[in-house]
Amino acid sequence: MIVRHWLSVLLVCTAATVVLPVSQSFAQSATATTPQATAEDSTVLQKIVVKGKRVAPGSVADTPLATEITAKQLEEKQVTNFDDIGRSVDAGVNYSRGDAGFNLRGLSGARILTTIDSIPIPYISNSSRQGAFAPANANGGGDTFDFDSLSSLDIVRGADSSKGGSGMLGGAIVLNTLEPGDLIPEGRDWGAIVKSTYDSEDRSISGSAAAAKKIGNTSILFQGGYRKGHERDNMGDNDSYGRFRTEADPADFDQHNLLFKLRQELEGGHRIGLTAERFRRDLQTDLREQQGTGRTYMMDNYDGRELRDRDRVSLDYDYEAQSSDAFFSSARATLYWQDLKKESGSKGRTAANVAYGRNNEIENETWGFSGTATKDFEYSGLSHSVRIGLDVGVSSWSQYSWALCPTPTTCPSLNNQAEVPNVDSQNLGLTFEDKIEIGNNGFALTPGFRFDWFNYNPSTGGSFASNTGLTRFGDLNDRTEAGLSPKILATYDLTPDVQLYMQLAVGFRAPTVDELYSRFYNPTGRYAQLGNPDLEPEIGRGVEIGANFDTGDFTGRVAAFHTRYQNFIETVTSVDATGFMEFNYTNVSAATISGIEASAAKTFNNGINLHTSLAYAYGRNEETAQRLRSVAPFKAIIGGGWSNETFGFDLSSTLSAGMLTDHLNTPVTNTTDTTFDAPGYAIVDLTGWWTPEQVPGLRVQAGVYNIFDQEYFNALAVRDVNLISTASQPRDWYSEPGRTFKISLTKTF
DSSP states (O other): OHHHHTHHHHHHHHHHHHHGGGOTTOOOSSOOOSHHHHHHHHHHHHHHSOTTOOOOTTOTTOSTTEEEEEHHHHHHTTOOSHHHHHHHTOTTEEEETTTTEEEETTBOGGGEEEEETTEEOOOBOOTTSOOTTSSSOOOBSTTOSOGGGEEEEEEEESOOHHHHOTTTTSEEEEEEEOOHHHHSOTTOSEEEEEEEEEETTTTEEEEEEEEEEEETTEEEEEEEEEEEEEOOOOSOOOOOSSTTOOSOOOEEEEEEEEEEEEEEEOTTSEEEEEEEEEEEEEEEEEOGGGBSTTSSEEEEEEEEEEEEEEEEEEEEEEEEOSSTTOSOSEEEEEEEEEEEEEEEEEEEEETTSOEEEEEEEEEEEEEEEEEEEEEEEEETTEEEEEEEEEEEEEEEEEEEEEEEOSOTTTGGGTSSBOSSOEEEEEEEEEEEEEEEEETTSSEEEEEEEEEEEEEEEEEOOGGGGGOTHHHHHOOOOOEEEEEEEEEEEEEEEEETTEEEEEEEEEEEEOOOHHHHHOEEEETTTTEEEEOOTTOOOEEEEEEEEEEEEEOSSEEEEEEEEEEEEEEEEEEEEEEOTTOOEEEEEEEEEEEEEEEEEEEEEEEOTTSEEEEEEEEEEEEEETTTTEEOTTSOOOEEEEEEEEEOSSEEEEEEEEEEOOOOOSBTTSOTTOTTOOSOOOOOEEEEEEEEEEOOTTSTTEEEEEEEESTTOOOOOOTTTTTTOOTTSTTSOOGGGGOOOOSEEEEEEEEEO
16 A cells, blocks of 8 residues: 555654644744845745745645746736647646646646645546547536636646645646735725637637725625637638538637635734635537538537536635744635536437437536645744645535437447446545755755545446446445655755755545546447546656746746656556457556756846747656657747837747657657657747827737748647548648637726
8 A cells, every 4th residue: 555655754744743833942933023134034935936926835836846827927928728828838838638628747637636726626537428529528627717717827847746635746737816905906995807808719709807895804806707709720721521621610609707705804814705606618519520421410410519617615714923923824724615517418410310419417516625724933943834734525426428319229228327426535635844944054855745545435326327337347346545645845045046946756646436437338339448446546756856046037947857657547458359349447557757847038128028938758658668648749939029118029939849659669750650640830929018008007919829820730639639540530620720819908997
């Protein structure tokens, strides 16, 4: 068991958590009352955390391995969708459409932790109904938010479950929604912002508005957004039906979000709050590539639908100590309810003019608690900042597949049932870390660990009782597992503006409900997609060395990393003597991912600015000696611009290498591989903004993207596409948008 290997560490750290709080030598080391001391403390803070970051102590993003993208940066870069992050902000971030989420260092889906206001957003999936270009993709979870509702987006890289728990193998996306203080200017008791954007990429128009008011010690915020658009453009020009279509299928979507916050300041540094949030996106697609001659469905009579829906209500608590003798220096807690739904399906009439339909529904409802507390003190000549954390969750997972079948003799065995059983789960996470500053030489050591426990209880009743795969492939058992994720972080402030760091850490991911318990059995087609109740948790052991620097007008970071994964969960295919095929989840003995990342930005006194970001990673399945195709090719963003107080522009280029072949010892042009290896590309974007002095608070921003109308491909999105197969479309159908433009108007009050 994982815990056995770290039992001695757990005992030592548990003892520390008991002894330290009762020590008689507590003294707060970070509080100062004089202006001079305050300035000195600010300098120390800047050496530890990138200047300008508003990261709460104990946050998942409270680490030198994290970078922050503020709401201002999101606006300046015109970020309105997931692809925009890796195109204009950070070369190390990619969007994986098959997993419907971000890809960090070659990992995505359940291997990336996503939180919103410290609340984890679960990743839901159905392995039998997924894929970047599937008629309806059942995967998702981390894509259920609106960028206009964010105050910042933090990117944490690397395997380090000591910060966030299960799922943090490749890193974390830490979302922070707007607070009343983000809108209310200093010296006023109210503030507001309205924004409207048009994007020719999907011919969408969006609008959002947020307003905040402070009355005494009470603050309130309302935010809402709406977006309506169509299919995402590509470079195809064949508008026919069926096998040879290259234009994107016609689509329409509606998206809206609502956010409400109430905050009450109390005496003694306490603050309590209430948050309510809703997100919904409904996409309807005319699946023309599946219609007409040579295809299964009638022309103009086969549509797909995807629905993403997330609701949450939380009670929030924040505390900042007002005196040095307080028991805790800071504390934060959230008690929450969250409901996440993903619905996907298709309906129409077959080529034989028979009605047909399928729909897949997945829902995850969670009641949970997340809390952290920190204590700063000095002991034996050392400065300590101890953080403890507790995460508890109780979830209910359900799935159902509905169908209207043209062949009743075979289709009911595949639908009108649950392909995954109802599962009740419980999870517990305990966190401890101690940042130890040794003297005044700028060196700090932070040991820490997190203990995670989870329990799954599947039910074979209800709609899952109709699943014929249950009797063929055996019963489902309860599953309990635990893991310990230690880490040690060393930092050294080379100068007040430069920090070096090195971290050794362990990441942990429990198998998902789908990976454990799915049962999709097609006796007519003679195949099955099966979960594996005996899967072991994935473990990642990584080392990272890097540096962060910030001189005010010159900022950047550089990092090199290597992570070895144990029990990597992958799908394997087996065929028995009768020709029956099974797709099973299994643990791969080992996989490794290594790479380097760097970024820098320089602003000159004359208004000129230069910026660059690059990322390279290499992944290998050590069992099969093949590359991991989930690892994106080398990518770089290089650009520059000029700005003053009222006007600015930026010209940047995104450069990407081509996807390498699967095999390690064969050239890129190897013809034995059937999957599409996307070629490299270079695209150029031009953006500009204007804030007219005649209209205070107004900002006009516009951008032209892919100026030279180059054809290019998202290597991760097409990594499983087989262009030779008659089930696939021609190459251009998978291409990214050509030349597009985006314009937005923002008014602050």
